[in-house]
Amino acid sequence: MNPLNYDKILENLLVPLKESQIVAELKKISQNFTSKREKIGEYVESKEMVSAYSCFYLPTNMVKFKFLMDQLPESLRERIGELDFLDIGTGPGTYLLAHQNYFETDNKLFGVDSSSLMIDQAKKFLGDRAQFSFGLPPDFSKGTLFFGNSLNEMKLDKAIDMVSKTSPEIILLIEPGTKHSFALISEFRKSMIEKGYGVVFPCPAPKKNCPVSGEEWCHQVLRTVHEPEVERLSQLISLDRKIMPMIAHCYLKNHEGKNHRALFYRFLKETKHSFDWQVCLEKNEKLVTFEIPKRGMSKKEMKEFSSKNVGEAFDYVVEKELGPDKFRITLK
Ligand SMILES: C[S@@+](CC[C@H](N)C(=O)[O-])C[C@H]1O[C@@H](n2cnc3c(N)ncnc32)[C@H](O)[C@@H]1O
Numbered sequence: 001m002n003p004l005n006y007d008k009i010l011e012n013l014l015v016p017l018k019e020s021q022i023v024a025e026l027k028k029i030s031q032n033f034t035s036k037r038e039k040i041g042e043y044v045e046s047k048e049m050v051s052a053y054s055c056f057y058l059p060t061n062m063v064k065f066k067f068l069m070d071q072l073p074e075s076l077r078e079r080i081g082e083l084d085f086l087d088i089g090t091g092p093g094t095y096l097l098a099h100q101n102y103f104e105t106d107n108k109l110f111g112v113d114s115s116s117l118m119i120d121q122a123k124k125f126l127g128d129r130a131q132f133s134f135g136l137p138p139d140f141s142k143g144t145l146f147f148g149n150s151l152n153e154m155k156l157d158k159a160i161d162m163v164s165k166t167s168p169e170i171i172l173l174i175e176p177g178t179k180h181s182f183a184l185i186s187e188f189r190k191s192m193i194e195k196g197y198g199v200v201f202p203c204p205a206p207k208k209n210c211p212v213s214g215e216e217w218c219h220q221v222l223r224t225v226h227e228p229e230v231e232r233l234s235q236l237i238s239l240d241r242k243i244m245p246m247i248a249h250c251y252l253k254n255h256e257g258k259n260h261r262a263l264f265y266r267f268l269k270e271t272k273h274s275f276d277w278q279v280c281l282e283k284n285e286k287l288v289t290f291e292i293p294k295r296g297m298s299k300k301e302m303k304e305f306s307s308k309n310v311g312e313a314f315d316y317v318v319e320k321e322l323g324p325d326k327f328r329i330t331l332k
Contacts, residue, residue, distance in 0.1 A: 006229040009058065012124045014117065015314040023236045025052030029238055040153060044091075044115035054092040054121055056233050059226060060241040061149060062305050064174045067222045068248040071313050073202045076252065080170060084143040086136075088162060089150020091115075094123030095174070096130045099146075112136060113227035140166035147173040151188065160191050169253050171197065177245025182217035185247055186210060190193075198255025201248065201313060202263050204282040206255045211286050216263065218280070219247045220311025230327035258282055261313040262290070274328075275305060288325040290316070 003284045010016075018026070029043045029052065043049035069077055081103040087095045090111035099109060109130035113119050121133045145168035151159045152175050163171060171192065175181045189199065191211070198206025202218065212218045225231070234241045265287055268276040275292045293301060315332035322328055 006055070006059065006227045008056055009125075013054060014121050015045045016125065017048065017051050017055070019233075019236075022052045022055050022233065026233065026237045026239075029053060029057075029107055030237060031153050035261075040250055044113075044118050047117060050092065050115075050117045050121050054125075055231065056237075056239075057149075058092050058094050058097070058125075059230050059235075060244070061094050061100070061174070062098040063226075064222055064244065064246050064248065065095055066102055067220065067246075067309070068174060068201070068250065069102055069174065071248070073200070075169070076200060078209065080144050080172075081105045082107055084140065085146065085171060086110040086140055086143055086166065086168070087146045087148060088112050088156065089114075089148065089153060090132070091150075093126045093130065095146050095236050096122070096126055100126075100129060105304075110137065114191050120159075122170040136162060136165055138165075140168050144170040144172060144262050146171075147175065149175055151175050152184055152185065154183055155216065156187055156191075158166035159188060163192070163195065163266055167253075171251040171330055172249070173216050174246055174248045175223070177217075177247050179215075179217045181247055182212075182219065183292070184254075185249065189249065189251075192251045197251040197253055198257075199254060200250040200252050200259060202280075202311060204259055204261055204263055204313075206257070206259065207287065208282065210278060211284070216313075218263075219245050221245050223307070223309060227248055244324075246311075259313075260315070262316055264308060264310055264312050266310065267308075270306060284325065286325060288327065291322065291326065291328045292331065293328065 025048050029049055032040050032042055043053060048296050085099050090096055091112050093111055096109045096111050111130050111132045114134060122132060123191055145163065145166055147159060151173055175185060193207050223242060226241060260282055263280040264277055265280050266278040268278055273294055277290045278287050279290050281288055316329040317332055318327050318329050320328040
């Protein structure tokens with residue numbers, strides 16, 4: 001099926017639902033995700049909630065995969081298209097569908113989930129295209145392991161253990177863009193580096209200590225528009241999905257080479273002459289400021305520039321050092 005088509009999602013739900021029922025179930029799910037975290041696992045035990053989850057979170061999460069792929073070097077992207085792909089906590093098959101949609105290759109797709117209802121739902125969407133189980137395949141050293149909004153639902157030790165058991169070549173994750181999630185993923189990142197992985201994205205160097213701490217958290221922000229039916233659900237449950245904070249990472253086994261790129265951490269200000277960004281760099285232990293002159297930019301470029309996504313990686317050339325932590329640069 002074309003996973004982006006809302007009508008096809010509706011046709012393949014575990015139980016048929018009217019819009020009013022979808023909205024009521026989504027309100028319960030969203031409450032459990034935020035204020036009632038002790039009830040976080042409940043939605044996977046009801047056919048109605050699994051179906052409602054599929055109507056809203058499946059299409060809105062799926063699009064984050066393209067964002068992450070677009071940040072990676074082309075050779076690595078191609079490798080992900082070739083390797084077997086194992087989606088941990090696949091839910092309704094969200095990132096299997098995203099992978100299938102993005103690559104359209106015939107590599108093997110595997111979905112793991114502890115909920116039998118989620119697996120039933122994923123099977124309805126993916127048919128024979130993927131294999132599903134409650135447990136891990138024993139050796140996955142020639143594969144990509146993926147966590148999509150699942151690492152923050154399972155204990156950190158469990159996720160690290162899954163990596164140890166499968167020993168994948170590449171690890172990808174897309175998790176909520178929250179402070180809580182960042183704390184967890186920072187621990188995961190440390191552990192992956194200890195295991196010999198290097199960070200390809202978002203960090204400018206594979207094994208650099210993260211300069212973000214305290215009240216800050218490093219995340220990306222994706223701006224997008226969904227199908228009208230999904231936008232309507234978003235309004236009815238008051239959950240914005242046009243601007244989506246997320247934390248996406250990519251790790252590669254034995255990755256030592258420098259990434260060299262800078263990471264757009266935060267927009268600071270726009271003046272008459274320039275844009276100021278806070279960025280994370282390969283060498284500096286602190287976040288630094290980039291002043292990007294408007295000189296030479298067309299109106300269109302300036303407009304595109306001011307709507308850049310936080311968290312994107314980019315290449316640059318330093319024009320002038322303005323201070324220990326401030327540089328005037330041009331984009332490459
Ligand atoms: C928030 S959903 C994410 C679903 C999908 N990846 C997405 O992003 O839309 C989390 C999923 O992780 C599954 N899960 C939680 N703990 C798990 C574990 N220890 N092993 C396997 N799956 C788990 C849940 O059953 C649920 O389907």
